[in-house]
Amino acid sequence: MHEIIVISGKGGTGKTSLTAAFAHMASPVLICDLDVDAPDLHLLLQPENTETHGFTGGHSALIDPKTCTGCGTCREMCRYDAVSENNGTYCIEPLRCEGCGVCVTFCPAEAIAFPEKECGRWFSSETRFGPMMHAQLYAAEENSGKLVALLRTKARQKAEALGMELILSDGPPGIGCPVISSLSGVSYAVLVTEPTPSGRHDLERVASLARHFQVPAGVIINKSDLNENECSVIEDFCRQQELDVIGRLPFDPVITHAMVHGKAVTEWDSGVFSARIRELWNRICEVAACRKNMDHTTINN
Amino acid sequence: MKIAIASGKGGTGKTTVCASLVHVWPRSVMAVDLDVEEPNLHLFLHPIMESTEEVAIDIPIVDESRCDFCRKCAEICRFKAITVFGDIVLTYPEMCHGCGGCMAICPQKAISAGKRPLGEILHGKAGKADFWMGRLRVGEAMSPPLMRLVKQRIGQATRSGSMAGSADGPAVDPPDILPDILIDAPPGVSCPAMNAVMDADVIVLVTEPTPFGLYDLKLAHEAFERLHVPMGVVINRSDIGTSDTRTYCKETGLDIWAEIPFERGIAEAYATGKIVAETDPKHFDRFRELSETLMDICMSRNRRQEGNHA
Numbered sequence: 001m002h003e004i005i006v007i008s009g010k011g012g013t014g015k016t017s018l019t020a021a022f023a024h025m026a027s028p029v030l031i032c033d034l035d036v037d038a039p040d041l042h043l044l045l046q047p048e049n050t051e052t053h054g055f056t057g058g059h060s061a062l063i064d065p066k067t068c069t070g071c072g073t074c075r076e077m078c079r080y081d082a083v084s085e086n087n088g089t090y091c092i093e094p095l096r097c098e099g100c101g102v103c104v105t106f107c108p109a110e111a112i113a114f115p116e117k118e119c120g121r122w123f124s125s126e127t128r129f130g131p132m133m134h135a136q137l138y139a140a141e142e143n144s145g146k147l148v149a150l151l152r153t154k155a156r157q158k159a160e161a162l163g164m165e166l167i168l169s170d171g172p173p174g175i176g177c178p179v180i181s182s183l184s185g186v187s188y189a190v191l192v193t194e195p196t197p198s199g200r201h202d203l204e205r206v207a208s209l210a211r212h213f214q215v216p217a218g219v220i221i222n223k224s225d226l227n228e229n230e231c232s233v234i235e236d237f238c239r240q241q242e243l244d245v246i247g248r249l250p251f252d253p254v255i256t257h258a259m260v261h262g263k264a265v266t267e268w269d270s271g272v273f274s275a276r277i278r279e280l281w282n283r284i285c286e287v288a289a290c291r292k293n294m295d296h297t298t299i300n301n
Numbered sequence: 302m303k304i305a306i307a308s309g310k311g312g313t314g315k316t317t318v319c320a321s322l323v324h325v326w327p328r329s330v331m332a333v334d335l336d337v338e339e340p341n342l343h344l345f346l347h348p349i350m351e352s353t354e355e356v357a358i359d360i361p362i363v364d365e366s367r368c369d370f371c372r373k374c375a376e377i378c379r380f381k382a383i384t385v386f387g388d389i390v391l392t393y394p395e396m397c398h399g400c401g402g403c404m405a406i407c408p409q410k411a412i413s414a415g416k417r418p419l420g421e422i423l424h425g426k427a428g429k430a431d432f433w434m435g436r437l438r439v440g441e442a443m444s445p446p447l448m449r450l451v452k453q454r455i456g457q458a459t460r461s462g463s464m465a466g467s468a469d470g471p472a473v474d475p476p477d478i479l480p481d482i483l484i485d486a487p488p489g490v491s492c493p494a495m496n497a498v499m500d501a502d503v504i505v506l507v508t509e510p511t512p513f514g515l516y517d518l519k520l521a522h523e524a525f526e527r528l529h530v531p532m533g534v535v536i537n538r539s540d541i542g543t544s545d546t547r548t549y550c551k552e553t554g555l556d557i558w559a560e561i562p563f564e565r566g567i568a569e570a571y572a573t574g575k576i577v578a579e580t581d582p583k584h585f586d587r588f589r590e591l592s593e594t595l596m597d598i599c600m601s602r603n604r605r606q607e608g609n610h611a
Contacts, residue, residue, distance in 0.1 A: 009339050011311010011488040016513065037489040038309045038520055040513040059379065079401050080449075095499055095527075100400030101379050139524030142492040145442060173311040173488055174338035177442040197344040197574040198316065205339060205439055212440045227572040251568075256541050259512050 001159055003152075003186040004288060005034070007171035007179060009202030013192045014222040017255050018277070019170040020044040020264040023129040025281040030159045031127060032169040033134040034182040036120065036147045041170045044264055047125030047132045055135065055150065057119035057143030058099040061092045067111035074103035074112065095140055119143050122151055124158065129264075131158060145177035152182070175209045183210060188288035189217040190246065195230035203234065207241055216291040218244030220280060223251040244287040247280050249273075302599035303482040305501035307525070309517025311488035313507045314537035314561070317571055319485040320345035321578035321588040323430050328596075329480040332427060333455060334434035335497040336487040337420065337444045343434055345576050346427035353423050354454075357416035358399040358446050363390045367411035374403035374412060399446060419447040422454055431458070431480060444493045452500065455482065481596075490517075490524035498525055502599050504532045505558065510542035515549060522555060531598050535591070538563040559591045 006019045019041060023031050033041040061082075063074070068090055075083040075090060082096035083103065092103070092112075104114045119142070122135035133155040137144050155167050169186075172178040183189060189210050193203040203219065210217040219238050224231050231248060238245045250273075258268035266274040306319040319342060323332045334342040361374070361383055372385045382397035383390065394417050404412045420437040435451040437444050459479050486497035498504050504525050508518040518534070525532060534550055539560035550557050561567070561577075570580045578588040 010341070012313060037491040037494075038311075038517040040310070040516060043512045043516055077401070077405065079399060095495060098398055098400060099379060100398060100402055101377065102400050102402040102405065105377055105402065105406065137491055139490050139520065140492065140495040140527075142445075144491050174444075174493075175439060176338045176437065176444045176493065178491075179338075180440075180442050194572075196572045198339075198341040198571075201341060201344055202339040208439045223568075226568055230572065253541065256511055260543055262512070 001156065001165060001167065002188070002288065002292070003167045003169065004188045004190060004284065005169040005171045005182055005186045006190045006192060007183065007206060008173060008192045009175060009206030010193070010198055011173035013194045013199060014249075014255065015192050016040045016044070016170050017259065017265055018190075018192055018220065018222070019168065021266040021274075021277045022281050022284070023168055024264040024266045025278060026166060026168055027129040028164070029130045030155055030162070030164045030167045031130055031132040032151060032155045032167055033132070034148050034151060034169045034178070035172040036135040036137045036144050036151070036178065037172060039134055039136060042134060044259065044262060045127040045129065045132060046262060047123070047127045047134065049123045049125045051124040053122050054118045055120040055122055055147050056116050057141070057146050058117060059101060059114045060094055060097050060099055060117050061101065061103050062113045062115060063090050063092055064111045064113060065089060067109050069109045069111070071108060073106055073108060077102050077106050099142075120147055122147065122154070124154065130164070131162065133158065144172070145181035148172075148178050148181040175205050179206070179209065180213070183215055184213050186215055188284070188291060189215050190284055191217050191219045191243070192222055193219060193234060194223045195221055195227040195234060197230075200230060200234055200237070204237065207243055211241070216288070218246040218284065218287050220246045221248045224248035225250040246283050246287065249276060249280065302503070302596070302603065303484065303501045304503045304505060304595055304599070305484040305486050305498040306505045306507060307486040307494060307498050307521060308488055308507045309490055309519075309521035310508065310514050313509045313514060314535075315488070315507045316341045316345060316485055317537070317577055318505065318507050318535055319483055320576045321584070322483055322592055322595075323427065324576045324578045325585055325588045326430070326481065326483070326592050327589070329429070331431040331433065331455065331459070331480040331482045332485070333451065333482060334485045335448050335451060336485055337435035337437045337447050337451070338487060338493070340434045340436055342485045343423075343432070344574055346430070346432060348425040348427035348432035350423050350425035352425075353421050355418060355421050356447065356450050357418045358397065358443075359401060359404075359414040360394040360397040360399065360417045361392050361403045361412045362415035363392060364411045364413065365390060367409045369409055371408060373406045373408065377402040377406050395442065398443070419443070419450070422447075422451055424454070433458075444487070445496045448493065448496045490520045494521075495524065499528060502530060502602055503595055504528070504530055505535055505595070506532060507535045507537055508546060509538045510536055510544070510546040512542075512545075514542070515546045518546065519549065522553065531602055533558040533598075536560045558594050559587060561587065
């Protein structure tokens, strides 16, 4: 089974629009939206949920004011400044609480409860391009990495049960916990960037993260006509870093038009732009397969 | 006053708006990049860096000669960062959230604080603006601890202490003494984004009028509403997409503070690392107007709060 993930470091480079188009090309395919914080892929794929599950990802401390003796131990022990005091009344700010339970253990009056909390929901769905696994973390919640890991496990189980060979995932922005959770152990990462200082800077960081986890990766430069010089710089960087140069995609408002109509851009447009995306997808399949064979040779030797 | 520039969706123009606001800000200002995973503000403000501080989180180091394998550390740890198998203690430093529970509970005092590097905090000057940024180490999963440290340093620098996450309620900055603080927040609405905006006096949500932009705007609006601070919208690339974003703002009473049309010139300025407000007087005026709106909102909020405290 292969897992291909589309990530970018920087947000708004076109990950989701491209993932939807690739899902169209690869259909039927198992699709996974690993951006559990601000997921958007469902807006293009209109999944029909067949299963909805709660996700409990942690605990939150809660002081019982009746039992609390006002000793202040919780406030002293908390490393997250989550305990506030007002006229001798202690209170935990849920937004700052890390869920470590230190205050719960050390409270001499045993006045702090530690209920489990539901941090989000995850869904198993059907789309016109294949089954889809996706989730929504509740606002301001943490443990997105854990939810991502859970989604990936469920996706692999589903792909196995259905005998599907490929999982195509839309990844989260950044390089932190949900990205690390999305990236580790995948077969190939497609890094989408744009020829701007931010695009290049963020690509460099996400590429070094992929290298850190030994995930082979290639780069697509989206909105490539914005800055020709920056495109060349990025492509040079790719060659130095042994990243595949998958190709360029010029800016085209058709991406927005397709989005407004809830379609993958390749469904909406049958012209040059879509042909270009098909070429990019074919190239991804080629380079991903090639990387895999190379790895095999290395291992066999 | 502290103003956070945030957005649900990435790539809507947070950094563009933040850099331009810093450029046009009529008073003393501090620019803070709290998007520590992918900080970009320095690429536009071109600060001259004065200091770099490597920062770390406390992780457990176990002195096995003192350990009696009572397992109390493993029991208190909620993050599976320390376990005991028979007479072996294993630590997983990358899982540690730095809560200090294991060190505090160990009856043998066998656990001391080691360090896991989080990244660095850079400080410098961008023109007249004081500049701060956090940069997460590549491979480090947790951005909130680094963000908390950046906020602490800013608190120390402004001597207000209010950014250090003081629990005494929102600070009321005496005007004209402390610089105004503009925060470039990370995208999304989960813990890193919340961490960046939670101490702000005003939150600016930058969006674009597309279905993705609107969906993520709704998430951000819902998430940040519970902070009970004034919140408004800047619609970037305002002439693409649909009118649904404006309708949503109108229906939910979310003010639109500025609209920035899609112009090739703006995109190209951005693509070459220029501050948009610097490229054209009309853009300068647009952001100057936005800065005045934001200052008015901050000041009337602070006046209201002073009224409440009195």
